Amino acid sequence: MALDIVKVDSVREAAATIAASGDAYFLAGGTILARVANTGGFPVRTMVLSDGLGLDAIAVDGDTIEIGAAATMTRIAAEPRLAFLRPVAESIGGPAIRNMATVGGNLFARYPYGDFAVALLALDAEVTIEDAEKTRTTGLDDFLASAPAGGIVRALRFKLPPDGAFRFTKVVRKHPHGASVLSIAAVLPETGGKVSNARVAYGAMSERPMRAKAVEGALEGRALDAQTLENALKVATDGCQPQTDPQATDWYRMTVLPVHLKRLLSGEGRF
C-alpha cells in the first residue's frame, strides 16, 4: 500500500499534521514503525519524518542531561558523559539497529522491548512533549502509565546519578544481543553507608516498563547488607505481570527475576 512520506519544518508542524490525521505517525528510526508498515500490523498511511528537526542533540547543563528524542543508541554509546548508559544502548540490536533505533522510539516499544525506557525510569527522567498547541513536561512514570496521548516527544531530561550508583542487567537468550527475558535498571545512591532515594525499574515484567516500588521501599534508608537483600527479594515480583513470548514463559520470568535482582543488588554479574 502506498505510504505518504511527509517532511516538515518544525516539531509543532509534525504534531499538527499527526493530530489532524487518524493514520499518520512520526517516523524516528523506523525499527518499529517501518516493520508495521511492511506487514500491515495496523494501518499506517502517512509517516512524518523526524529528519532535520534538531531532535538528536545531547546537552549537559551542570549535572542535568538532556537527550533529544531522536538521538540513536549509537550516539548514546559514543557519548563519553553517558558512559554509564553504554551497556543499555549497546544491548539494543546489532550495529544497524543501533544506528537507527532512537531513545524516543524506545518509549513506545511494545513488550518485551523498551530497555532504554527501563533505564530512564530508574533515572527518574522527565519527558518533554510538544503537541499542536503547547509544550508540556511530565514524569516518565506517568507518561508510560497513560496511553500515548499524542504529541511529539522532544527530549528526556534527568540528573546524572552519583558515580557507580547506576546498575543495569539484561537477560537474553540470543547472544550477544537479543530481546529481553527481562531487564533491570537501578539507581542506588548511598549516603553514610545507607541507600537513599533508590529507584528500581523492570523491563518485560509487565506490559510496559515498570517501577519496582516495593523493592525501592525495602532498600530505602538501609545498608545494602544480607538482611536488606532478603527483605527486597521477598517483594521482588510485587506488581509484576509478565507475558509468555518466544523468549520465556510468564512463569520463568517470575521465577528468575529474584535471582537476577539479587545479583544486581549484591554487585555480582554484569552491569
Add this chain to the structure above:
Amino acid sequence: MARVPVVFTVNGTEAAEFVEPGAMLSDVLRDKLDLTGTRVGCSQGTCGACTVMIDGELILSCLTPAQRVNGKSVVTIEGVATNGELDPIQQAFATGFATQCGFCTSGMIVAAKALLDANPDPSRDEVVDAISGNICRCTGYEPIINAILSAAAERRVAKSA
C-alpha cells in the same frame, strides 16, 4: 497515489527514479536499479540480509523509505569491490567457506566493511558484535568470523604496503 522522485548516489553513481510513495530502499535497489545483491529476507529488521551503508553508516534498507535517502550516498554489496578487484573481505569469504547458500552473504560483507572501515584491527568479540544483527542459517558463523578477522589482517598489510 502519484509516484515521487528520489535522487541519491549509489556506489558512486547518481540514481534518479520515480518510485511508489513510501517504497522501501531495499525494493528500489532491487526492482528499479537492478542491484539485486541486496537481499530481502524478512522486511522486519531481524535478518540483516538487506544491510547497506548510508553516508557511511550501517542501515537496514528494508526499514528505510527511499524518500529518506534523498541526497544521500548509498553503498551496497555491488560497491564493495574496487575496479573489479574483490575487497579482501569478499576474497576471505570465498576462500574461507564463509558463504554457503549465499543469502546472508551480502549483508554480512557490508556489515564487515562498516566494521573494518572504522576499526581496522577488531577483536573477535568486536567482529561478533558487528555481525550480531545478521542471521546465517548455513555456516554456523565461525567461518564468517574467521574470514572477517583474516580480511582485517589482509587489509592492514595492503594498507602498510
